[in-house]
Amino acid sequence: MYADRFPSAELQRRPADYQLKTWDYDSICSMQQQAQQDHEHSKESSLQSSLKQKVRRLLLEEEEELATRLIIMDQLQSLGVAYHFEEEIRNILMSMHVHDAHHQLKHDLSSTALLFRMLRGYGISASTDMLSAFRDENGDFKAANPKDIDGFVALHEASYLAFPGEAMLDEARAFAVKKLEQLMPSMFISMERQIDLPLQWRVPRLQAIWSLQQHGYNDEKHLSMDPSVLQLAVVDFNLVQAVHGAELVEVTKWWKETGLGVKLPFARDRLVECFFCAACIAPEPPLASCREVLAKVGSLIVHLDDVYDLYGTFDELAAFTDAVGSWDDDALSTALPEYMKAMYSVIRSTSTEAADRVTKGKGYDVLPLYKKAWHELCKAFLIEAKWQHEGQMPCLEEYLENGWVTSTGPLLLLHAFTMLQQQEQIDSWLRNHDDGNDMVYPKLVELCSMIFRLCNDCATYEAESERGEEASAITCRMGCGASKEDARAAVVDAIAETWKKVNREVALSSITGTGSAANRVCVNLARTIQCIYQDGDGITSPKDSRKRLVKDMLFTPLDLDICGAW
Template sequence: MASSAHATMYADRFPSAELQQRPADYQLKTWDYDSICSMKQQAQQDHEHSKQSSLQSSLKQKVRRLLLEEEEELATRLIIMDQLQSLGVAYHFEEEIRNILMSMHVHDAHLQLKHDLSSTALLFRMLRGHGISASTDMLIAFRDENGDFKAENPKDIDAFVALHEASYLAFPGEAMLDEARAFAVKKLEELMPSMSTFMGPASQTEIQGDLPLHWRVPRLQATWSLKQHGYNDERNLSMDPSILQLAAVDFNLVQAVHGAELVEVTNWWKETRLGEKLPFARDRLVECFFCAASIAPEPCLAGCREVLAKVGSLIVHLDDVYDLYGTLDELAAFTDVVGRWCEWDDDALLPLPEYMKAMYSAIRSTSMEAADRVMNEQGYDALPLYKKAWHELCKAFLIEAKWQHEGGMPSLEEYLENGWVTSTGPLLLLHAFTMLQQQEQTDSWLRNHEDGDDMVTAYPKLVELCSMIFRLCNDCATHEAESERGEAASAITCRMGGATSKEEARAAVADAIAETWKKVNREVALSSSTGTWSAANRVCVNLVRTIQCIYQDGDSITSPKDSRKRLVMDMLFTPLDLDICGAW
């Protein structure tokens, strides 16, 4: 049983490292790696873990029976599925939930809800969120003869919140959903004085800002939802106790899996000694693992988390090599070495400074290790893809370095054409896909590789769109600090190239993010129609959600604030008190 004292134990064991002055005012690593490596993963071996696993199995059966109860009203079944999703346990019931939603779609369930805006909006959001066709015609019943949205009950807060959340599942050109959002916002602003409720130990704003549900990290949303339900009896009245209990037990079990993986990845990082060999670079292993666990949280995706954490940590160092430390000649030589994928004793490595040799060695060995895993588990060689993707990233980094060294300012179009690659989204998602066993997509990439095509032209549209949001979010968060360092090119500065003010440029970039999300929604719907890409879709979308979270309140990779460190603590190190959640 997790006591409140036990729930805060980890916080005392991981003090922030003492800060020292660094180039570009970067912090030293913010976590004590020796303390992490000394963690004894007893949670997966002791009696308590065994009890929780047994309890989880029993609760899953209870919740499954509840979910499949056909006598339940349509609105109630929708609420149950939404609760499972919000609490982070819907992955246990993916097949059941999809079958229920498909049945609702086939039988035009929205016609039974024509006077229930809250349930209709929730159905619309759930259908689109699972890649199932849902027309905006579902909402016509809630518009008047002039086509304006109307409120059957002007004080129905739940209905307006549901409509607002549904509007973020829009496709490009769906003006009705833009109107729905404006209507919902207006009504909620009018009702704001009556909306204050007890928020438990942490407010939603502290967790993921004011992001809509569709843009939030599911694992962090589960953290927040569990805290709210655990501390707020009033919120539990509409929820079957077995759902909350399952969510609490599952959260601790998944956290234990992630904790054991973090120990292994931390040991790997210490063995690379990159923190010592590249002392000018940001050391952000724990933050990178946090991102990996946010992108692919399910226990079965261990390989995906491992490669994302490792590649992410290497990318942070590589970014600082190109942005801060390397001369233009050194960067050109390094890019060439990566393109040749030189052996360690190759003469091409001799001119490189030692820190670059260490960087290249870590990239090469990590990629070869990942490729060996893919070969052993799936039977094909992914190394050619990894080689080309690393080279494409280095070439794109080099272009940015030349802009900076030469004082050039590209056009916005030119900048973004290169920038979605330097976001590093393509490289990260390629590695993730190979661990997801996306054989069809990998075969396509391998064919393109053999034909000599660039990796950039071979990426699926969804990868490009998600990487574009990655780039735009990064630029919004880092513009001020990078401008002070003299790093000129960003979406903000390129947008300001004319007579646009900084505030106008920021607003334009925010609009571009919102419009690109609509394209992401459409692309997910198109690829989901085949039924073969759901895992990859989820990883792509979760990457964007994670990026928006870490850049929501500044740059949480370069300069993580206390609020963001608390997110890491809550998700990776602090188990839930099962007494508070009623699981024991």
């Protein structure tokens, strides 16, 4: 029956030469979890509690100078422990905003730029007028101290919190970059990394690793920080890593039980990389269910992407899309190929299990939303397959309208939102899911998914072109006459402009008081994508530098000796 329906299937497969998986799943499953089982009674856990109290007292010390308090809050963010003090930090920043604290900073460029960045980062109103003191009578930025490296770095970082249309911050960035380039010979090599990927675009969990490593190697930085802050960061990192490690073991066992790595041998097997991404998007220990569903759905998406992009014939893909739309057992008795039946079965069981968890926890039946989102993704994948099958090149607008969905960001964030129990958003989706129209996602989901799509296209363009895959944001621009270099530059510019829209959307939602946890997950998705695709395709062909990031974050505890004597 299969041969009758898809007579030329085997002749139409396209080969791929993907890297084998990096990580040994049997070794992961056999990892000793004694440290995780006992972590609440460990020295580190007890120490964490006392250190949090010390840092909280330090943070709330009102006699500290304004610039010093800003530095402490920035250190907590950079070291990955600000989540313990979210309420305190927000209250301090709100007080600074209400009392126009920037006037007290006079001509301190570093502190003023830092205050601006932190206010906007927390969704608190901050006007670009805060930086007016650092412009001359012609409106150009000026440097009171031509060697103010800290000030130029802070200004550069602050410029990435711009909203659309804020040309002043574009000018600030150009000024800061020019000054830093002039000073570069006298600076640490780490400055190149800071200019390459700004703080606003960096994954907080990975930034914590980098910051902690820098403090371990740099005595000057070490001495400039209160010891309790650094000690808390190291202890907290290891405790959170232990939590993540235990979760990875369970997710790996689930993946092995699905058998998809064997049943779909042509597809990329990237379970550990997907868990790594999930832990970057939702790192805090209480968000375990969010990490689990992101890792599972992400792993399924990688396989599904290869089904549509590489292996499935167009007739098979159309039949599979219809099966996902029906979402019933009959699809398993149809003429779908066996590899597609296996894929379909695990998609259904995984999302059904996640929906059952939400129902038990909050009483919502979100399975209809999952069904619809999976079907919309498959339909969008099928559109791309049709373009490929018929040799069509869509216009850029048509491509991107479909592309933010095929980025898979909407499906991932839908599952994450339901685990975060975002009641207002879930209610809206449930009210509208029967209207026959497509899912309507929050603007922030669409924007972060667009960053996903554009970063992916930049990183995968060369390899996909070699495999004969056509449509991308780069090729669509080239189809309009742009050179490859100009097309790539335009996509890079589009990513930066989309980030400005993300900044504005976060600020707007903060004003209305909606979805702070969901906002963080959305923005962290975009940050994770920037990381994964910063130096090539970190999913398909991870380089040693990306493998090292995974190892550092998931498998390698930090040395407590970084903190010196305890």
